[in-house]
Amino acid sequence: MRIAILSRNASLYSTKRLVEAAKERGHDVRVLDHLKCYVGIEAGNPTLYYNKEKITDYDAVIPRIGASVTFYGAAIVRQFEMMNVFSSTKSQAITRSRDKLRTLQVLSEAGIGVPKTAFASQSKDVDNLISHVGGAPVIIKLLEGTQGIGVVLAESKKAAKSVIEAFYGLKADILIQEFIKEANGSDIRAFVVDNEVVGAMKRQGKEGEFRSNLHRGGEGEMIELTHEERDAALCASKALGLSISGVDMLRSSRGPLIIEVNSSPGLQGIETVTQIDVAGKIIDFVERNKKKKAERDLIGV
Ligand SMILES: Nc1ncnc2c1ncn2[C@@H]1O[C@H](COP(=O)(O)OP(=O)(O)OP(=O)(O)O)[C@@H](O)[C@H]1O
């Protein structure tokens, strides 16, 4: 198979591991920086260029789209889809899951547990927003933050009000969310590939830190998920239309609560902690689905 990996940087751990796993399985693989791709649109003839070279004959694309270039990256993935190239992550699912508000809306509609959350644009009624999620302490989150940046814990109502007003002053879109104290500064990352949890880890924030992100100094350990947690991860991934995802959840006194679903989850943390060949599982999934797609194309459905 000819596989394109969309990634800004070929030397990133996740990109390197996907290239390695694809080569091990005998595929012809190339890393394309999506920001160097451009799209040609005319009736019935979608085209894609990489620098000046026309992109043709790829069987599959694996998007690794970072949070800062979601819009552009998703447009490039959409063009591959229009050119009938199998994408391991659908462009629509990338945009849907990148927005934390939209994610929570989709999850709550599907009946999946999420922390109580409020969203309002430049509301003057900050008191009501805070009471809606059960009062202080509350979590305040930027809609498109990543690596724990843009997630704030406000211990008191007074602190919450001033942080919310500061974000509104900067015209930032924010969520106000119930603080899940029982999680004790930890969260769970379940890595889903093709409707199966292929690995899971618990991440614990460093002393005095409520954010468990590895980028914020958190540490991961391998864990077994409960049935309920496994089901929540699989349902969340499905509800968002993702075949490959990193589902983040908190262990609360009322069961697992999902806080976000990542469409380009990093491989370094999960592979190091679990020693599982997640990259290999992704390539195996692409192989299976490319085959299914070819069969469907042949019979015209
Ligand atoms: N409602 C909450 N209650 C308690 N802790 C929370 C809550 N929301 C987030 N956290 C903690 O803060 C961390 C960062 O939050 P979140 O995952 O929403 O942000 P992020 O910046 O998108 O992170 P990522 O890099 O995983 O995309 C979580 O991993 C969790 O440990």
Ligand SMILES: [Mg+2]
């Ligand atoms: Mg995130």
Ligand SMILES: [Mg+2]
């Ligand atoms: Mg997270």
